[in-house]
Amino acid sequence: MKSKISFALFIFLIASMLLLITSRFNNDGWFLLNSGRYVENFGIPHTEPFTIHEGFHFVMQQWLFALGLWKIYEIGQMQGVLLFTWAMGAVFIFVFYKLLQLVDSHDAAVSRILTVGAAALMSVYFTQRPQIISGFIFLIEIYVLEYLKDKERPPWAIYGLFFILSALLINLHAAMWPMLSIFVLPYLAESIFGARIPWFPHIFLWKWKYTALLWVPILIAGFLNPYGIESMTYAFHSYGYEEINALITEMRPLSLGSNSYSSIILSIILILTVIYARNPLPLHWILLFAGTAFMAFLAVRSVFLFLIAGLFPLAFILHRSSFKKAESKATTWKRTWPMVILMSLAATVGLLFILEKYTIPPDKLGLLITIICFLLLLSLFYAYILWKERTRQNEIRANARNLFFTLVLLLMAPLFYLYHDTPLVNPALKKSIEVIQEDAADRPISLWTGYNEGPYAEFHGFPCYIDARAEVFLPKLNHKKDVFKEYVSLKDGLLDYHDFMKRYHFTHLLTTTNDPLYTYLKNDKDYVLLWDSDTDDSISEKERKNLKEKYRVYKYQPE
Structure with missing residues (x-):
C-alpha cells in the first residue's frame, strides 16, 4: 500500500510539472x-511564400x-x-523513465528522483516546436540500442525501425536528421574498441559490422523527402552564423551571464558525475555524455540533447554509489533528520518568497490556500510517519522520499497559478495586428516587423x-540576399x-522598443502613429507590466 502511495505521488508530481511548464504557446x-x-x-513550397521578399529559394524543413x-489546431484550436x-511530454518522460529503469533495474528511488529532475529540466523544451518530436526519436533510438545491447547479432527488425525513424525525422525536422547517425557513433566505438580496452566494461556486445549497418537504412530513408539532398544537408547551411548567434539566445554558448540557469544545472550534473563515477563506465556512455555536454556548452539549444543522451547513465552511477554507502552506513534516523529539516526549511522559505514577490489573483486565492493547506498537512503527516518509524531503515527511505515529493508540490502550487494567469498571446501584439487589420480594410499590406x-x-x-525563421533570410539558403545581416545592421x-x-x-x-524605428518614426512627418501600447486603456496595468517591450504601430502617409 505504501509503495502504491509513493508511486502515485511520483506520477502526480510529474503530471503537475508537465501541466505547469508545457501549457504555454511558443512564438515559433x-x-x-x-x-x-x-x-x-497549396502543397509543399520551394519558393518562400510568407514575406515581402520575392523569389527566395526555400526549404520547408519542418513541413x-x-x-x-495545423491539423491539430483545426480540430481542437489552441486547447x-x-x-x-x-x-507528447508525458510520453517522453515515460520512455525516459523506462530507460533509467533499463540502466538501473534495482533501485526505483534513484530512477524516480532522476525522472523528477529530468522532467523539470526537459519540460521547458516540450513546446510546439519540432524538437519535441526529433528529441523523442533520439530517445527511442537510444532506448532500443540499450535494450538490445547484450546481443552480438541484433534482430533484423531493428534496421526496419531505423529506416522508419530516419524517414520520419527527415520530414519532421530535417535540420536534426544528421544526429540520428551521430548517435550511432558511440555504440560503434564500443563495438570496435570495447573488448580491446580492458579498463572500460564492455556491455554493448554487437559486432561492429551490425552497428555500422544501421547507417544504411538511415541514409536510404533520408532521401524520402520533397527536397532531396537539400533537406539532408540543411543543418550544414543553417548554423554557425555570427549574426544569428548574437541575436538568438538559444544559439549562444552557455555562460554564467545570459544562461545562468542552464549553466549552473549542467555544471552541477557534470560535477556529480565526476564525484560519483568512481568505477569505470562503458565507453559508449562516456562518449554520449562527453559529446552531448560539449554540444550543450557550444549552444544552449543542445542542452536538450544532453538531457536525452547524457543524463541516463547517472542512474547507474548513483545506484552503485548509494549501494556501496548502504553497505557501510545504514540509513538511520540520526542521519536522516537533518536532511528533513533542511528540506522543510527550504520549502517554507521558497513558498513565502513566492507569495511575497508575486500577487495571486483574488479569484484564485481561496482555492490556492486550500491546496497549500492540504499539502502542508500531507507534509506534516509524512514527517510524523517518518519520526514514528524512525527505527526501520526501509521505511525511513520511503517516507523521506514521499516528504520530498510533497514539499516540491507545495512549492509548485503558487507557481502553477502565476504561470497560467498570463495570456497565451501577447495582448499588445494581438492588439497591434487588430489595429493594422482595421486600418487596412482589405487593402494590400507590406508590413515591417521585428524578428519576434x-x-x-x-x-x-x-x-x-522578417520573422523567426532566421536561416530563411541568409543568402546561402535563399540564394538571393542577406536580409538577416541587413536587419541586424538596422x-x-x-x-x-x-x-x-x-x-x-x-x-x-509594427515596432517595439527592441528596434530603433520605435523612436525614430515618432518624429518623422511621413509616418502616422496609429496605436501605442503605453497609452491604450484596453491593455491592463498588469498586462503592461508583464510586457517585455512596448509596441507602436505606424502607417506610412507622406505629406
Whole structure:
C-alpha cells in the first residue's frame, strides 16, 4: 500500500510539472501553423511564400510537423495544440523513465528522483516546436540500442525501425536528421574498441559490422523527402552564423551571464558525475555524455540533447554509489533528520518568497490556500510517519522520499497559478495586428516587423519583412540576399533608417522598443502613429507590466 502511495505521488508530481511548464504557446508555433496551413492548401513550397521578399529559394524543413500541428489546431484550436504538447511530454518522460529503469533495474528511488529532475529540466523544451518530436526519436533510438545491447547479432527488425525513424525525422525536422547517425557513433566505438580496452566494461556486445549497418537504412530513408539532398544537408547551411548567434539566445554558448540557469544545472550534473563515477563506465556512455555536454556548452539549444543522451547513465552511477554507502552506513534516523529539516526549511522559505514577490489573483486565492493547506498537512503527516518509524531503515527511505515529493508540490502550487494567469498571446501584439487589420480594410499590406513579431503577423495573412525563421533570410539558403545581416545592421544603428526605407515600400510598421524605428518614426512627418501600447486603456496595468517591450504601430502617409 505504501509503495502504491509513493508511486502515485511520483506520477502526480510529474503530471503537475508537465501541466505547469508545457501549457504555454511558443512564438515559433505561429509560423509552423502558418506553414502547415499553406501545405494543406497549396502543397509543399520551394519558393518562400510568407514575406515581402520575392523569389527566395526555400526549404520547408519542418513541413510534416507543421502540417500535423495545423491539423491539430483545426480540430481542437489552441486547447488541442496544448493537449498535444502535454501528451507528447508525458510520453517522453515515460520512455525516459523506462530507460533509467533499463540502466538501473534495482533501485526505483534513484530512477524516480532522476525522472523528477529530468522532467523539470526537459519540460521547458516540450513546446510546439519540432524538437519535441526529433528529441523523442533520439530517445527511442537510444532506448532500443540499450535494450538490445547484450546481443552480438541484433534482430533484423531493428534496421526496419531505423529506416522508419530516419524517414520520419527527415520530414519532421530535417535540420536534426544528421544526429540520428551521430548517435550511432558511440555504440560503434564500443563495438570496435570495447573488448580491446580492458579498463572500460564492455556491455554493448554487437559486432561492429551490425552497428555500422544501421547507417544504411538511415541514409536510404533520408532521401524520402520533397527536397532531396537539400533537406539532408540543411543543418550544414543553417548554423554557425555570427549574426544569428548574437541575436538568438538559444544559439549562444552557455555562460554564467545570459544562461545562468542552464549553466549552473549542467555544471552541477557534470560535477556529480565526476564525484560519483568512481568505477569505470562503458565507453559508449562516456562518449554520449562527453559529446552531448560539449554540444550543450557550444549552444544552449543542445542542452536538450544532453538531457536525452547524457543524463541516463547517472542512474547507474548513483545506484552503485548509494549501494556501496548502504553497505557501510545504514540509513538511520540520526542521519536522516537533518536532511528533513533542511528540506522543510527550504520549502517554507521558497513558498513565502513566492507569495511575497508575486500577487495571486483574488479569484484564485481561496482555492490556492486550500491546496497549500492540504499539502502542508500531507507534509506534516509524512514527517510524523517518518519520526514514528524512525527505527526501520526501509521505511525511513520511503517516507523521506514521499516528504520530498510533497514539499516540491507545495512549492509548485503558487507557481502553477502565476504561470497560467498570463495570456497565451501577447495582448499588445494581438492588439497591434487588430489595429493594422482595421486600418487596412482589405487593402494590400507590406508590413515591417521585428524578428519576434513576424510569425504572428504572417499567421494573420500579412507579408512581413522578417520573422523567426532566421536561416530563411541568409543568402546561402535563399540564394538571393542577406536580409538577416541587413536587419541586424538596422537594429544596431549601423544602417540609416532613411536609406533602409527607400529600399522597401512598407504600408505599416509594427515596432517595439527592441528596434530603433520605435523612436525614430515618432518624429518623422511621413509616418502616422496609429496605436501605442503605453497609452491604450484596453491593455491592463498588469498586462503592461508583464510586457517585455512596448509596441507602436505606424502607417506610412507622406505629406
